[in-house]
Amino acid sequence: MRLSKDIIKVIQDKDLEFDSISHELLVRTGYVDQVASGIYTWLTPGLRVIEKIEKIIREELDALGSLEIAMPSLHPASLWQQSGRWDSVDVLYKLKSRYGDKDYVLGASHEEIVTPLATKYIKSYRDLPLSLYQIGTKYRDEARAKSGVLRGMEFRMKDMYSFHDSQEDLDRYYQKVKEAYLQIFRRIGLDDVKVTEASGGDFSKKHSHEFTVLTPAGEVEIVYCESCSFAQNHEVVSKALESCPDCGDSVKTGKAIEIANIFDLGTSFSKNFELTYTNDKGTNKPVYMGCYGIGITRLVGAVVELHNDDEGIAWPESVAPYHVHLANLTAKTTPFGDLVYRTLQAEGITVLYDDREQVSPGEKIDSIRSDGTPAAPDRVGAQWGYDRAQRTQWRTYPQATLARRSYKAKRIFLELIWGFVYLR
């Protein structure tokens, strides 16, 4: 991507107010644009980060045998009345059609759509288990949207629903999803995710698990053990908890971001929507359901909260919008600059190429420092620059990855210099 053709730039506006690090960094470096509190436009590099995260999620869920579908956001009110959640869920946006006085809910979750769908496909035990997921938009009428993309009124989410012939089969799948989630988070650079026991919340009367990452920007308070994997949402902690119930060590309390959750829905939705199957003895039985969410736009915020330094964002390589950020520090574009850009791309390296002619070298270097692209080239001749000593964001990457990429990039630069000298 040539920056002369893109609209990325550092937003200098001093009047902007931010209430989290990720909020400020994502807005100032042009990943998102704030339309209103809790409502954002994702600009080109931000969308690239989202696409990389979604690709990783799809790979892990497809491996679980789940099928991707796309459900609507306009839900007839009758379905939410049938589930009993029309009155009980307080974050629902409700709206009316001008015609025939029809009421709708804007989807905050999709059990009301997926359960009736499942009744068309699940008839016998042979149709089970079944797992369906989608990646789409969710709406929540939040009293106070805050912290940028960490708590929005409109946000991207992956939601998955599974269907089983017994509690035991649901339990097994629930465990498999738990492991797949931790694998997803590791792949996008979140190594220390706490699997936190929580209440069922709005959406279930049974227990649930939240996946949380510790950071001061978080909105939930968790109690966790530093020695083992024990973690509980503060709301469900029994009052007398002075030491870890699993290992006896001492417990700590901290703020955390909830990036995902999984619910054992039991047979509550199945009963409301008459979702049953015939077992091998010919008897009709209710289907057991699980529900599994990942907040994708919130995940971007969480990654930025954990991966930043004095200079700005420091993306993990797996979700970085570009591999290399090139900058031409001369006033005019040069054939050599274009050659480096094209050659890196031909080698399969995605490049953000700052070829703008009207922008000062200082502003270009600021942009490299703050936008978090993993690699910026070494100084090559007098024309290319970003002093190695200043590239502090590199310290957050494994040395091996850095060395390999650095070696490949350096080799290409050297070959190009010789080629260029030779050609002219």
Next chain:
Amino acid sequence: MRLSKDIIKVIQDKDLEFDSISHELLVRTGYVDQVASGIYTWLTPGLRVIEKIEKIIREELDALGSLEIAMPSLHPASLWQQSGRWDSVDVLYKLKSRYGDKDYVLGASHEEIVTPLATKYIKSYRDLPLSLYQIGTKYRDEARAKSGVLRGMEFRMKDMYSFHDSQEDLDRYYQKVKEAYLQIFRRIGLDDVKVTEASGGDFSKKHSHEFTVLTPAGEVEIVYCESCSFAQNHEVVSKALESCPDCGDSVKTGKAIEIANIFDLGTSFSKNFELTYTNDKGTNKPVYMGCYGIGITRLVGAVVELHNDDEGIAWPESVAPYHVHLANLTAKTTPFGDLVYRTLQAEGITVLYDDREQVSPGEKIDSIRSDGTPAAPDRVGAQWGYDRAQRTQWRTYPQATLARRSYKAKRIFLELIWGFVYLR
């Protein structure tokens, strides 16, 4: 994809009512599920068709230098009041937050979001031209949603917005988009798309062009010339039109589906949102804007309206969810069947493999006939079957493509038979 793991099946329900061919075929063969009138869930194969169309659209728009972004669907009412469309557009869904009495519009179009965004990035003539697009969901409060996915209340759309320093530059880009659109439609199997003159409609006072395909399921009436490319929406036809104003030949009238439209917005939105640029003499000027839409879910419906036969859908190869539909016609899955499936996939051929053990051969053959996958294998031994003479959907494909694919598939089958005989 193994059908034993998928939920595709032919929906036999006799009570369903359909008001277009595409509506019936897409529902009956499991591409979409109807949640309510005008509201659909896209099931796995339907989503694959959408993804293939979107990939083609992205390739052609990226080639135009347009940047992909993702704008929200919740729009603060104040922005629609500022543009003057809060009262003038009658298809808007309006809703309220429970908090602070805030009003929102569900996005039916995105000028109200993209124009304020552009004011942050366009300052001087050097920032122009600029083109931004997104692929996302649109909402329209339709009096009567009908014809399945052809007219929905919630639908996927690609919308693009361009910004220019003069009417001439806008005109040039408008022409380039027109050509890119025709290229997109050719690539997805719509060769005879009429570029139809139309009024500006709800969204513009200036003229516009609609891209239409003739079919009885269409909702617009167009007047067109059979000799040249002249076409007009019936609404703008001057009453005395007896012959083609371009070539003098006779004109015809027909029903058509509007699959896309392009608008010259002039400076109307720029003026309402104070979107100006400084020209090379330092003078402030309003920015010229164009707006370009493609109805993606409607496009799927249009493709089915034009590509079907007695047996069902006959997908153009470029958008078919799978290249080959394999069926095991024996009662049990066999190692040979699995071998064919895996080998075709390893050759880069996407396969829908009907390995269900509980389904009769007749139902499997019905499914192959109706779901429109371009290629089904020849009868191989006694185990694989779908009589060549019955594969009438193939007649809709260029002979060369068919022959090439057929040859490759046949070669693989023959190699596998010999390999299998040899191995056991």
